[in-house]
Amino acid sequence: MPAERALPAGGTIGIIGGGQLGRMTALAAARLGYRCHVYCPEGEGPASQVAAALTTAAYEDEAALAAFAAAVDVVTFEFENIPAASVRVLERLVPVRPGWRVLDTAQDRVVEKRFFNGLGIATAPWRAVNSLAGLNQALAELGRPAVLKTTRFGYDGKGQSKIGADDDAAQAWRALNGAPAILEGFVDFEREVSVIVARGQDGATACFDVVENRHKNHILDVTLAPAALPAALAGEAQAIAAAAARALDLVGLLAVELFVSRDGRLLVNEMAPRPHNSGHWTMNACQTDQFEQLVRAVCGLPLGSPARFADAEMTNLIGDDILTVPALLAEPGAHLHLYGKAEARPGRKMGHVNRIRPLSSF
Ligand SMILES: Nc1ncnc2c1ncn2[C@@H]1O[C@H](COP(=O)(O)OP(=O)(O)O)[C@@H](O)[C@H]1O
Ligand SMILES: [Mg+2]
Numbered sequence: 001m002p003a004e005r006a007l008p009a010g011g012t013i014g015i016i017g018g019g020q021l022g023r024m025t026a027l028a029a030a031r032l033g034y035r036c037h038v039y040c041p042e043g044e045g046p047a048s049q050v051a052a053a054l055t056t057a058a059y060e061d062e063a064a065l066a067a068f069a070a071a072v073d074v075v076t077f078e079f080e081n082i083p084a085a086s087v088r089v090l091e092r093l094v095p096v097r098p099g100w101r102v103l104d105t106a107q108d109r110v111v112e113k114r115f116f117n118g119l120g121i122a123t124a125p126w127r128a129v130n131s132l133a134g135l136n137q138a139l140a141e142l143g144r145p146a147v148l149k150t151t152r153f154g155y156d157g158k159g160q161s162k163i164g165a166d167d168d169a170a171q172a173w174r175a176l177n178g179a180p181a182i183l184e185g186f187v188d189f190e191r192e193v194s195v196i197v198a199r200g201q202d203g204a205t206a207c208f209d210v211v212e213n214r215h216k217n218h219i220l221d222v223t224l225a226p227a228a229l230p231a232a233l234a235g236e237a238q239a240i241a242a243a244a245a246r247a248l249d250l251v252g253l254l255a256v257e258l259f260v261s262r263d264g265r266l267l268v269n270e271m272a273p274r275p276h277n278s279g280h281w282t283m284n285a286c287q288t289d290q291f292e293q294l295v296r297a298v299c300g301l302p303l304g305s306p307a308r309f310a311d312a313e314m315t316n317l318i319g320d321d322i323l324t325v326p327a328l329l330a331e332p333g334a335h336l337h338l339y340g341k342a343e344a345r346p347g348r349k350m351g352h353v354n355r356i357r358p359l360s361s362f
């Protein structure tokens with residue numbers, strides 16, 4: 001895209017969502033001379049603390065959305081579960097990157113699986129499930145163990161349950177309260193990996209290295225960069241992410257989570273069209289981090305180099321982990337990022353620490 005399409009420094013980026021991903025996006029935007037205006041229902045929080053302006057309103061409030069659109073030059077998301085109708089309201093008034101079609105695909109696990117399979121990209125075997133009879137049929141077809149998930153609004157393992165050999169399917173179904181669901185065959189994976197690709201307005205893509213993710217209590221605990229994968233498999237994961245971003249005509253970031261099966265195949269688990277927790281390591285180990293890359297993409301700037309100059313280990317600080325901060329501050333090579341959350345509730349992401357080991361190839 002020609003340079004005149006780029007948003008000049010001093011312009012304002014609208015960010016939907018008020019959490020830590022918005023905070024780190026706003027900090028990256030500030031480095032490039034932009035202002036950020038945060039829109040979220042919760043009021044003051046991690047993102048608004050470092051932004052120039054805040055709108056506190058429901059995601060369904062069309063008047064507030066219109067006023068927000070009038071106050072910003074471009075809109076992006078740090079949170080993707082906002083109603084498609086609201087995104088359409090914004091899109092009539094201001095460029096929205098990525099657009100509603102991307103969010104629509106990523107918000108629903110059935111639509112998402114169909115999208116990947118339609119590109120010839122493998123996932124776990126799955127069935128859409130809308131009744132107990134449908135669940136029993138799907139269990140008969142896919143076998144046990146299997147994982148039952150709500151199609152929408154799941155995160156950090158919420159809205160899902162594993163159905164093992166002796167588990168009661170009816171109970172698993174009741175727990176969802178009638179929400180539309182998907183049953184997935186359980187993948188006995190060797191490891192979980194993810195990859196983040198940025199795509200600019202000109203269609204250029206830049207992929208970060210593939211990383212390995214380890215979870216604790218269904219919440220991301222540690223990310224290891226790079227993942228210990230054969231180069232061909234890592235390249236395949238990057239190609240999957242780039243193909244998905246192209247097919248969605250996405251401008252921004254796309255994070256793709258994958259399973260590596262014990263026989264060395266990649267199966268896509270899910271995607272997120274925004275910065276991702278498994279990309280926080282890039283803040284201290286890459287030439288351009290995921291947040292700056294998002295800002296560059298949505299503002300029409302050229303993408304930066306995603307090259308990794310260090311090995312990195314990112315550890316989330318969850319709940320009381322925040323008590324380790326004094327020790328982390330004293331640790332050489334530990335880069336601390338805190339999100340400004342006042343209260344350390346169990347399961348709450350308070351910050352993260354990146355430990356880096358520079359490569360010796362300089
Ligand atoms: N089909 C599956 N087979 C094996 N493990 C799974 C499967 N689906 C999910 N999991 C495990 O549960 C975690 C959370 O599931 P995911 O679909 O990524 O939902 P969330 O939106 O909560 O991140 C995954 O990272 C993985 O460890
Ligand atoms: Mg996930």
